[in-house]
Amino acid sequence: MRKAFLKNAQESLLKMREQVLADIESDTKSSRDGHKDEGMDTYDIASEERDRDISMILSDRDRRKLQQVDEALTRIKAGTYGICDECELDIAEERLKALPFTRLCVICQADLEKEARQTRQGDDDRAIRRFAVGDDGGDDS
Ligand SMILES: [Zn+2]
Numbered sequence: 001m002r003k004a005f006l007k008n009a010q011e012s013l014l015k016m017r018e019q020v021l022a023d024i025e026s027d028t029k030s031s032r033d034g035h036k037d038e039g040m041d042t043y044d045i046a047s048e049e050r051d052r053d054i055s056m057i058l059s060d061r062d063r064r065k066l067q068q069v070d071e072a073l074t075r076i077k078a079g080t081y082g083i084c085d086e087c088e089l090d091i092a093e094e095r096l097k098a099l100p101f102t103r104l105c106v107i108c109q110a111d112l113e114k115e116a117r118q119t120r121q122g123d124d125d126r127a128i129r130r131f132a133v134g135d136d137g138g139d140d141s
Helices: 003-033 047-078 093-098 106-119 126-134
Strands: none
Touching: 003 093, 047 093
């Protein structure tokens, strides 16, 4: 892994971290102001509870992302950044550029998603799969 590449990755991770923190803040605010874009007919039923549920889902996702970003930053420091957690091969740089916090190469990620799809519907992982298509591995790095 090249030094310049690591530096770039670190920078985008730090930016991402700020972005997530800002998102958490605005999510907390907007869920308090109400979100009238969904479930209008059932909205009046236990709306207090609904509000709480939705804001918990949002912050869970943000928290998970924040954790991934932090882990990636730790791996940069430890010198293990860009190595797949599963098969220990290098993750393609293109993939890391698109997803700086990924811990899996494209093949292991696909395997994982296949498993995950059997138990529950993938939601925010759709972006990962889209990037994965353009990455056929087999280059230098
Ligand atoms: Zn792998």
